[in-house]
Amino acid sequence: MPSVRNARVIFNEIPTDYPLPGKHVVYDTSKTIDLENVPLDGGVLVKILVLSIDPYLRRMMVGRDVQNFSPPFELGQPIVNYGVAVVLRSENPAIRKGDHVVGLEGQFPFQEYAIVHDFSTVRVVENTENIPWSVYVGVLGMPGETAFYGWTEFAKHKKGDVVFVSGAAGPVGATVVQLAKAEGLKVIASAGSDDKVAFVKSIGADVAFNYKTTSTREVLDREGPLNLYWDNVGGETLETAIEFSARHARVIVCGNISAYNTKSPYGVKNLQLLIWREITLHGFLFDSLRPKHAAAFFRTMPGRVASGAVRYKEHVVHGLENAGQAILDVQEGRNFGKSVVVVAE
Amino acid sequence: MPSVRNARVIFNEIPTDYPLPGKHVVYDTSKTIDLENVPLDGGVLVKILVLSIDPYLRRMMVGRDVQNFSPPFELGQPIVNYGVAVVLRSENPAIRKGDHVVGLEGQFPFQEYAIVHDFSTVRVVENTENIPWSVYVGVLGMPGETAFYGWTEFAKHKKGDVVFVSGAAGPVGATVVQLAKAEGLKVIASAGSDDKVAFVKSIGADVAFNYKTTSTREVLDREGPLNLYWDNVGGETLETAIEFSARHARVIVCGNISAYNTKSPYGVKNLQLLIWREITLHGFLFDSLRPKHAAAFFRTMPGRVASGAVRYKEHVVHGLENAGQAILDVQEGRNFGKSVVVVAE
Numbered sequence: 185m186p187s188v189r190n191a192r193v194i195f196n197e198i199p200t201d202y203p204l205p206g207k208h209v210v211y212d213t214s215k216t217i218d219l220e221n222v223p224l225d226g227g228v229l230v231k232i233l234v235l236s237i238d239p240y241l242r243r244m245m246v247g248r249d250v251q252n253f254s255p256p257f258e259l260g261q262p263i264v265n266y267g268v269a270v271v272l273r274s275e276n277p278a279i280r281k282g283d284h285v286v287g288l289e290g291q292f293p294f295q296e297y298a299i300v301h302d303f304s305t306v307r308v309v310e311n312t313e314n315i316p317w318s319v320y321v322g323v324l325g326m327p328g329e330t331a332f333y334g335w336t337e338f339a340k341h342k343k344g345d346v347v348f349v350s351g352a353a354g355p356v357g358a359t360v361v362q363l364a365k366a367e368g369l370k371v372i373a374s375a376g377s378d379d380k381v382a383f384v385k386s387i388g389a390d391v392a393f394n395y396k397t398t399s400t401r402e403v404l405d406r407e408g409p410l411n412l413y414w415d416n417v418g419g420e421t422l423e424t425a426i427e428f429s430a431r432h433a434r435v436i437v438c439g440n441i442s443a444y445n446t447k448s449p450y451g452v453k454n455l456q457l458l459i460w461r462e463i464t465l466h467g468f469l470f471d472s473l474r475p476k477h478a479a480a481f482f483r484t485m486p487g488r489v490a491s492g493a494v495r496y497k498e499h500v501v502h503g504l505e506n507a508g509q510a511i512l513d514v515q516e517g518r519n520f521g522k523s524v525v526v527v528a529e
Numbered sequence: 530m531p532s533v534r535n536a537r538v539i540f541n542e543i544p545t546d547y548p549l550p551g552k553h554v555v556y557d558t559s560k561t562i563d564l565e566n567v568p569l570d571g572g573v574l575v576k577i578l579v580l581s582i583d584p585y586l587r588r589m590m591v592g593r594d595v596q597n598f599s600p601p602f603e604l605g606q607p608i609v610n611y612g613v614a615v616v617l618r619s620e621n622p623a624i625r626k627g628d629h630v631v632g633l634e635g636q637f638p639f640q641e642y643a644i645v646h647d648f649s650t651v652r653v654v655e656n657t658e659n660i661p662w663s664v665y666v667g668v669l670g671m672p673g674e675t676a677f678y679g680w681t682e683f684a685k686h687k688k689g690d691v692v693f694v695s696g697a698a699g700p701v702g703a704t705v706v707q708l709a710k711a712e713g714l715k716v717i718a719s720a721g722s723d724d725k726v727a728f729v730k731s732i733g734a735d736v737a738f739n740y741k742t743t744s745t746r747e748v749l750d751r752e753g754p755l756n757l758y759w760d761n762v763g764g765e766t767l768e769t770a771i772e773f774s775a776r777h778a779r780v781i782v783c784g785n786i787s788a789y790n791t792k793s794p795y796g797v798k799n800l801q802l803l804i805w806r807e808i809t810l811h812g813f814l815f816d817s818l819r820p821k822h823a824a825a826f827f828r829t830m831p832g833r834v835a836s837g838a839v840r841y842k843e844h845v846v847h848g849l850e851n852a853g854q855a856i857l858d859v860q861e862g863r864n865f866g867k868s869v870v871v872v873a874e
Binding site for chain 2: 439450451453454457461464467468472
């Protein structure tokens with residue numbers, strides 16, 4: 185069998201602000217692969233079906249000198265992230281041809297085909313609920329796990345608590361909104377367009393507003409004080425949430441989209457309120473909490489998603505050639521719902 | 530018996546920056562008291578011996594519109610704080626003439642004599658160790674309790690941890706340095722003069738530096754990364770400590786002296802590192818933790834102080850007429866050790 189195209193998306197240049205397709209992130213079709221004969225050396229050949237586009241990818245596009253949670257992307261090499269793939273050939277006895285595998289820790293390169301050797305962070309998904317594969321990088325993947333683990337570990341909610349969620353239309357935020365509502369709490373949610381606000385209301389938020397047209401400060405002054413703030417944004421929004429926090433409030437610091445694409449992030453000036461209000465800020469990454477909470481997540485969430493008890497919104501982009509634009513759109517907030525690239529059906 | 534003078538220190542005006550004696554804080558000798566005949570109405574007449582001067586007093590000199598941990602000082606009324614007093618007359622069966630009482634929750638007004646009705650936060654101290662009374666507002670009072678409770682609750686230290694303490698010559702910081710050294714940890718400590726640095730070294734800090742003449746950033750870059758930062762300062766020091774924090778670092782946010790006397794506090798710009806390094810910031814007030822840890826504190830700390838295992842430094846000011854200046858000196862960092870006003874011997 186002749187070789188076929190193995191298109192890929194390369195990390196080409198470190199951006200100073202926003203990552204531009206064609207410049208910092210480049211689509212490349214120069215490679216081919218012989219699917220029948222390429223040596224696997226004990227590994228597994230997969231065809232990539234879905235790749236995840238997440239805000240944190242920007243944090244991986246930094247120099248090697250930046251102290252990071254994991255090594256940043258390598259210049260000249262494909263971008264890497266969570267994804268779902270189908271197995272074409274396997275020399276690993278635990279994994280069979282036709283299996284669907286989900287990469288957990290940025291396992292899959294942005295290419296059409298890949299050979300995987302490290303299975304410590306890849307799992308085979310049976311998907312008995314017949315949920316679309318893209319959902320396994322969304323509410324049933326890293327973002328859903330992030331919401332579930334952070335909430336389970338840090339929320340410490342009590343009856344009557346008021347919760348504020350920023351970035352509430354994204355896959356993490358929307359899941360948090362629904363976890364909070366499932367506990368009967370009052371949920372205030374912000375998002376960046378009227379469409380997103382309508383979605384956030386439809387999944388249960390008691391108060392939802394477009395932060396671009398409505399003052400966060402006025403909403404929180406009226407609807408607070410906050411017992412819990414789930415922060416996907418950082419900067420001025422975090423400062424305002426702290427200002428309207430109640431005594432003993434918890435802030436779960438999950439994302440900081442306001443700071444990813446600038447060299448001069450907003451400085452938060454009211455941190456002395458952490459003392460007077462006895463506020464705790466928890467920064468976290470989902471994989472640290474996975475060993476503790478993964479069993480509960482995988483036991484309960486697929487069923488909740490299948491039954492519609494937990495709802496989600498996807499922003500689907502078709503074709504690897506559009507991945508660079510999808511990455512930029514997420515940084516600029518133009519996606520509506522979890523951004524996924526469908527590489528192959 | 531004729532009436533005697535009952536001098537006091539009045540909160541006269543809300544400061545915009547530093548609280549100035551004679552302007553915002555005024556010494557007043559216009560009042561008298563008849564110690565024999567003043568009606569007690571079931572209360573206790575005390576002679577104030579020692580009053581505590583603390584950084585947080587500045588936070589009490591704000592308008593009534595500021596949402597605070599407790600109501601701010603009342604204009605025209607005496608400043609109120611921790612202190613030690615001796616009982617002159619008592620109509621409370623639990624308290625006898627000659628008892629020494631310690632006010633726990635800002636119980637004592639800044640006056641020579643006071644009548645106390647609420648004994649929920651006053652305790653009689655036997656002082657079997659014969660420790661100077663002033664120490665009961667220092668390392669055996671609120672500051673020592675603050676250090677002990679915050680450390681016990683939040684430090685979660687492991688063998689080999691590196692701890693940074695700012696404001697390390699103050700009564701809270703110095704106690705934290707000694708608690709950390711008692712656990713065998715490496716302690717980096719900063720203070721605002723060479724004298725203070727020498728003291729901090731003498732109580733065990735492995736690395737101590739004068740932040741006014743040595744770059745905090747250079748010291749932390751060389752001696753870190755930090756697993757634990759005890760923050761008495763806030764602002765730029767907090768930002769630098771976050772920058773040089775290790776994965777899963779804990780920051781105990783105890784004081785924010787850099788922000789108390791300014792309308793434009795420093796904005797901390799690198800809070801996204803809370804996520805990538807999975808850092809937790811704990812703001813706290815000691816009285817919330819008292820129910821949990823007070824028994825351990827009062828069982829162990831007087832003995833450790835009496836034996837010299839825990840050392841302290843005091844900055845003693847004599848006479849209520851000098852309290853206003855003492856308050857300003859603490860805000861400007863001119864005290865060296867725990868600031869106390871000895872009202873009467």
